Amino acid sequence: MTREEAEAILTSAGEADDAAFPLLEAAIACAIHDYPLRDVKPVRILAQSACERLKERVATESPDDALSETMGSDLRLNGDLLNHDDPANTDIIDVAERRRGLSAALAVFYLHAARAAGLNAAGVDFPGHFMIRVETSVGPVALDPFAHGRLVMPSELTRRALRAGLTPQVADRLEVLMTPVSDRESLIRLQNVLFNRAIRSQDYVGAERSALRRALLAPDDHRHWLDVASAREKQGALAGSLQALSQAHGLNGLEEAQRSSSFERLRMRLN
Structure with missing residues (x-):
């Protein structure tokens, strides 16, 4: 596989x-x-x-x-x-x-x-x-x-x-x-462990993967996409980070998206 x-x-x-x-x-x-x-x-x-x-x-x-x-x-x-x-x-x-x-x-x-x-x-x-x-x-x-x-x-x-x-x-x-x-939450708990360990060791590639798995398993939870965005930004992958932020904001609605300084900060860095 x-x-x-x-x-x-x-x-x-x-x-x-x-x-x-x-x-x-x-x-x-x-x-x-x-x-x-x-x-x-x-x-x-x-x-x-x-x-x-x-x-x-x-x-x-x-x-x-x-x-x-x-x-x-x-x-x-x-x-x-x-x-x-x-x-x-x-x-x-x-x-x-x-x-x-x-x-x-x-x-x-x-x-x-x-x-x-x-x-x-x-x-x-x-x-x-x-x-x-x-x-x-x-x-x-x-x-x-x-x-x-x-x-x-x-x-x-x-x-x-x-x-x-x-x-x-x-x-x-x-x-x-x-x-x-739920079984879904049980498996997400395990991915949380991996994410936290990766962040502590500054393995941002591993952190991104574990956060992405959480996001795929629970696509309606904006928090997982925010972690994907954070891990990508730490790698310098700004376009990917902005994409993940857009996913999170789409779940939270326009009002929260407008309040997000992270979204605007990344957008300006890309311009």
Whole structure:
């Protein structure tokens, strides 16, 4: 798969409704968009194994136990404790080969398998740490993909929230901490990680690619196009930056476009 083919897949995913969002295919396209022409078989093999094993387990186990045991024990998916900032931890192809990665990358396999097995599961954009929400007969529970899918008790969620800087009033509200997000938002979270890392390391080409993936996945959100514009400007690609700003302004309406000093500043630099 080429980078252009990956962009076509991401564009199609961006046009899909949340209920029909192709999480696994979009995640593969994101990885190829970063580094094209790689073999994606490890991803498909791992995803298929997860689906088959989880379907077997849900027949005799609770949804949360089945998902945790399948992904954490049977398939040995876990967080990379020693090299947390390794770029491989955010790349779905590398994650499939190594069985290690960041929570948001591991979550792709959790959520894909859960869908196939008929489980009601979703990502949780918890502060500083992505988790999986699974609906059970006793209510929703949280699993931590970074820790072999371990069950996270409500008291621990509160402690984590306090350490992340949330106020006690918010940290005690389980319904807020466990708010589910769509598969689209789950994958965008991973691209946000890549964007922030690239900006910190002044890799503006990588930052542009990750921002563009977000923009393609959620084309109606102007914020992603603004990040594309910023990354292009830092590379000196002023025409491309202006084009991305135009996309953002088209979403926000004429009034905001007129208020934007960035748009006029770039236009003047091009003249």
